[in-house]
Amino acid sequence: MDTERRDLVRKVQQRFHQKVLSRPAARPLRLPYRFAVPLVALLVFIFGGAWFEMSRGGEFLATGNAALRAATPWLVLAALPAWYWALCRAEVWAPRLYEDMPTWFVRRMVVIPFATLLGAAAVGAAPWGWLAYLGGLSGTASRMEVRVMSVDAPRRSGRCQQHASVELRGVMARVCVHSATAGAVARAGDILVVSGRVSRWGVHVESVHAK
Numbered sequence: 225m226d227t228e229r230r231d232l233v234r235k236v237q238q239r240f241h242q243k244v245l246s247r248p249a250a251r252p253l254r255l256p257y258r259f260a261v262p263l264v265a266l267l268v269f270i271f272g273g274a275w276f277e278m279s280r281g282g283e284f285l286a287t288g289n290a291a292l293r294a295a296t297p298w299l300v301l302a303a304l305p306a307w308y309w310a311l312c313r314a315e316v317w318a319p320r321l322y323e324d325m326p327t328w329f330v331r332r333m334v335v336i337p338f339a340t341l342l343g344a345a346a347v348g349a350a351p352w353g354w355l356a357y358l359g360g361l362s363g364t365a366s367r368m369e370v371r372v373m374s375v376d377a378p379r380r381s382g383r384c385q386q387h388a389s390v391e392l393r394g395v396m397a398r399v400c401v402h403s404a405t406a407g408a409v410a411r412a413g414d415i416l417v418v419s420g421r422v423s424r425w426g427v428h429v430e431s432v433h434a435k
Contacts, residue, residue, distance in 0.1 A: 269350055269354070270343075270346050270347055270350045271346055271350075272350070272353070272354075273346075273349060273350025273351060273352070273353035273354045273357075274345070274346035274349045274350050274353055275353065276353030276354060276356055276357040277349040277350070277352050277353030277356060278349075278353075280353070280356040280357060280360060281349075281352060281353060281356050282384070282398075282400070283356070283360075283428060283429050283430075284355065284356035284359050284360065284426055284427070284428050284429065285392050285395075285397040285399065285418070285426050285427040285429060286352060286355055286356075286359075286395070286397070286425060286426040287392060287393045287395050287425075287426045287427065288393070288395070288426075289355070289425070289426075292351055292352075296348050296351070296352075297348075299347055299348050300344045300345065300347060300348040301344075303343065303344040303347040303348070304340060304341075304344045307339070307340040307343035307344055307347075308336065308337070308340045311336045311339055311340060311343075312332070312336060315331070355425045355426065356426075356428070358423070358425060359421070359423045359425040359426050359427070359428045360421065360428040362421070362423045363420075363421035363422050363423030363427075363428060364421065364422055364423075365419075365420075365421055365422075366419075366420070366421070366422040366427075367417055367418065367419045368392070368417070368418055368422070368427070369415050369416070369417055369418075369435065370390040370391060370392045370399070370415070370416050370417075370418055371390060371391045371413070371414075371415055371416075372388050372389070372390055372401070372410050372411065372412055372413060372414045372415075372416060373388075373389045373390060373391055373396065373412060374388065374389045374412055375387075375388045375389075375401070375410055375411060375412060376388065376389075384400035386400070386401055386410075387399065387400055387401065388401040388410055388416075390416065390418075392418070392427065399416075399418065399429055399432055400429075400432065401416065401432055410434075414434070414435075415435045416432050416433065416434060416435065417432070417433045417434070417435050418431075418432055419431045419432075419433070
């Protein structure tokens with residue numbers, strides 16, 4: 225019985241391998257130049273903007289941009305299926321990317337969903353990152369007063385030890401206030417002076433002081 229069972233398993237495996245080998249090899253994707261250039265530009269915009277948001281977003285107070293604020297959640301939702309489809313198709317277009325991933329389950333249930341979430345988050349963060357980058361390059365030096373609405377609990381990790389939510393031109397934003405006052409802690413209702421570069425996109429914060 226064991227011999228017959230092993231023979232049956234061997235025959236099933238042979239048939240499976242024959243079917244896999246008989247399938248035509250998938251051709252890698254080769255985009256024409258007129259499509260490749262816009263695709264590369266789009267990827268640079270998405271991941272470059274996400275990088276600027278992570279590195280400079282905490283120092284930039286975006287004002288206005290109500291339409292962009294309303295559209296950001298929809299951009300993220302629309303990007304989820306697009307990223308998932310593209311990453312699944314990458315198994316055919318660029319199979320070498322998946323050579324180190326052992327099983328179909330790991331790819332489709334772990335790696336690709338996680339990468340999809342990161343890609344969609346990058347799409348939502350990209351416009352804000354470019355606003356922070358352009359706002360830091362342009363604008364005029366200025367000072368303005370903001371009202372503290374709430375203060376976060378202090379922490380020891382990270383570059384900033386304490387953040388506060390402030391109201392600037394009718395928009396709520398977060399700024400670093402651990403060095404805003406000399407020997408005192410900012411409290412809700414306090415008025416702080418923000419120094420930086422003011423542009424059409426917002427304020428690039430250079431320093432925060434007590435009034």
